[in-house]
Amino acid sequence: MEPALQLKNITVQYGGFTALDHVDLNIERHTTLGLVGESGSGKSTLARVIAGLIAPDEGEIGLGSQPLKKKRSREQHKNVQMIFQNPDASLNPKHSIRQILSEALLFHRIVERRQVEQRCKELLERVHIEEGALDRYPYEFSGGQRQRIAIARALSVEPSLLIADEPTSALDVSVQRSVLELFHTLKEELNLTMLFISHDLGVIHAISDNVAVMRQGRVIEVNSKSKFFVRPETDYSRELLSAVPRIPTSSRSGGSYEQRI
Amino acid sequence: MAANTVLQVEALSLAAKSKKLVENVSFSLGKGESLGLVGESGSGKSLTLRAILGLLPRGIEQTGGVIKSDVSSAMVFQDPRGALDPLCPVVAQVAEVIYYRQKASRKASRIQALELLEMLGLPDSLKKSDRYPSQLSGGQCQRIVIAMALACKPGILLCDEPTTALDVTVQRQIIETITSLQRELGFAMVFVTHNLAIAASLCPKLCVMKEGQIVEHDDTLRLLQNPTNPYTRMLLDSVLPLPELEGSEQ
Numbered sequence A: 001m002e003p004a005l006q007l008k009n010i011t012v013q014y015g016g017f018t019a020l021d022h023v024d025l026n027i028e029r030h031t032t033l034g035l036v037g038e039s040g041s042g043k044s045t046l047a048r049v050i051a052g053l054i055a056p057d058e059g060e061i062g063l064g065s066q067p068l069k070k071k072r073s074r075e076q077h078k079n080v081q082m083i084f085q086n087p088d089a090s091l092n093p094k095h096s097i098r099q100i101l102s103e104a105l106l107f108h109r110i111v112e113r114r115q116v117e118q119r120c121k122e123l124l125e126r127v128h129i130e131e132g133a134l135d136r137y138p139y140e141f142s143g144g145q146r147q148r149i150a151i152a153r154a155l156s157v158e159p160s161l162l163i164a165d166e167p168t169s170a171l172d173v174s175v176q177r178s179v180l181e182l183f184h185t186l187k188e189e190l191n192l193t194m195l196f197i198s199h200d201l202g203v204i205h206a207i208s209d210n211v212a213v214m215r216q217g218r219v220i221e222v223n224s225k226s227k228f229f230v231r232p233e234t235d236y237s238r239e240l241l242s243a244v245p246r247i248p249t250s251s252r253s254g255g256s257y258e259q260r261i
Numbered sequence B: 001m002a003a004n005t006v007l008q009v010e011a012l013s014l015a016a017k018s019k020k021l022v023e024n025v026s027f028s029l030g031k032g033e034s035l036g037l038v039g040e041s042g043s044g045k046s047l048t049l050r051a052i053l054g055l056l057p058r059g060i061e062q063t064g065g066v067i068k069s070d071v072s073s074a075m076v077f078q079d080p081r082g083a084l085d086p087l088c089p090v091v092a093q094v095a096e097v098i099y100y101r102q103k104a105s106r107k108a109s110r111i112q113a114l115e116l117l118e119m120l121g122l123p124d125s126l127k128k129s130d131r132y133p134s135q136l137s138g139g140q141c142q143r144i145v146i147a148m149a150l151a152c153k154p155g156i157l158l159c160d161e162p163t164t165a166l167d168v169t170v171q172r173q174i175i176e177t178i179t180s181l182q183r184e185l186g187f188a189m190v191f192v193t194h195n196l197a198i199a200a201s202l203c204p205k206l207c208v209m210k211e212g213q214i215v216e217h218d219d220t221l222r223l224l225q226n227p228t229n230p231y232t233r234m235l236l237d238s239v240l241p242l243p244e245l246e247g248s249e250q
């Protein structure tokens, strides 16, 4: 079977600046690809190209067996859903949570009208938000809860690919952990195919099956998670991994920052 | 204060109108020592640092406690671009601080500024042509900010999340720079961060802050091995683990 997503030779220019430089990348079905790289390396641009928010200057995108062209059908739009760093990007502040969730269900005809209420409740249960939330508005929730609601909205239309672009980066560490655990549970329960973007290698480790590293608009390494974190293939990946601050153990005393050799 | 102590914060309380923001915070810092102040956003870390610097935001008042210190302090902020004047070239900015703070001549100020920038690993080309903050990367701007703080020859360097906005590799370079400068110049440091791993690898002593109070305070290793407060344990559990990198020195 072909991969869930295939990118061939994707190039994106902003004015004269090349943000994506002939990128090839595949995501296998029911796996999570973690995409890591420093700021400005092109991660969000890649996400926007896949989601159809910008058209590439060059290259081809395949979703399953279908090519994704510049103009996408409603079905094709439905199949690629995106979650952003700031959940407010996908939650209309003037709509109740019920409106937010049912709108997508009805537009894409996921369930019949009489089943919408029940489905909304199920979706909230999946992301551990109590069903009383349906009559409330986004501002009544914390940042972590809003991100859970954005996840429910994205999953409501049963996409074949979920893109999450730094979904935990704006959250406090404790909240970040619980949202990551939610992604992990959902991924197992729903057999999701996911592109999970983060600049934080700890986050990438917690969620990915495979890892891709971007640098200056190029994908410079794709590897299995188990190999990447122990034996990365490129010097740059090694440089990134060894720069991550770690909790000192008794063998390394606290407060004696070790100089790089 | 004990002979070796450069900073003593005793029962510091801060409030906005009648809202308590920092409550009963106490710690002390010896000459050349580093203390990490860790906690999630809103826990009162930045306000505590500002109180030490003597620069509380408008509307915030000290409602209790005393801060004793007989040395000067200087601060490094999270957002380096925001801390620099966008309309003034960077070497000139550092020289200006030296001119005013050390009452040096214009010429001597510029020479000293260039020395500092070299110490901080900034490009040599700045000697010939000065640049505006917008022409430097975020990491380079943070080095300029650190140079400006050090130009005041502080006894205490107050660091407020100085690497949070930077990429990991740049973060590592900045932390290495601060550590080696500290060894060379001997200033004491209060390092504020929400990242327990950074604080722990940088400071031998840690204070954990939550909702304006210090909930735990101990030697770093002891605190990591036997956290007594549930909040400390939660912070420790939130540090995402990574496997050991093969062939690394650690």
Ligand SMILES: Nc1ncnc2c1ncn2[C@@H]1O[C@H](COP(=O)(O)OP(=O)(O)O)[C@@H](O)[C@H]1O
Residues within 6 Å of the ligand: A014, A015, A017, A019, A037, A038, A039, A040, A041, A042, A043, A044, A045, A046
């Ligand atoms: N709309 C845009 N116009 C011009 N340049 C852009 C635009 N969006 C992003 N860029 C530039 O493209 C590069 C890649 O950006 P981005 O994809 O957001 O990177 P990342 O998500 O990895 O931080 C950066 O140098 C950024 O400044």
Ligand SMILES: Nc1ncnc2c1ncn2[C@@H]1O[C@H](COP(=O)(O)OP(=O)(O)O)[C@@H](O)[C@H]1O
Residues within 6 Å of the ligand: B016, B021, B039, B040, B041, B042, B043, B044, B045, B046, B047, B048, B057, B058, B059, B060
């Ligand atoms: N200028 C201000 N006026 C009113 N409240 C403030 C002000 N600055 C900070 N606070 C409040 O004080 C608390 C502590 O803030 P801060 O010290 O900035 O936290 P931290 O640096 O740990 O994130 C927060 O609840 C914040 O909203």
Ligand SMILES: [Mg+2]
Residues within 6 Å of the ligand: A043, A044, A045, A166
């Ligand atoms: Mg991005």
Ligand SMILES: [Mg+2]
Residues within 6 Å of the ligand: B045, B046, B047, B160
């Ligand atoms: Mg702060």
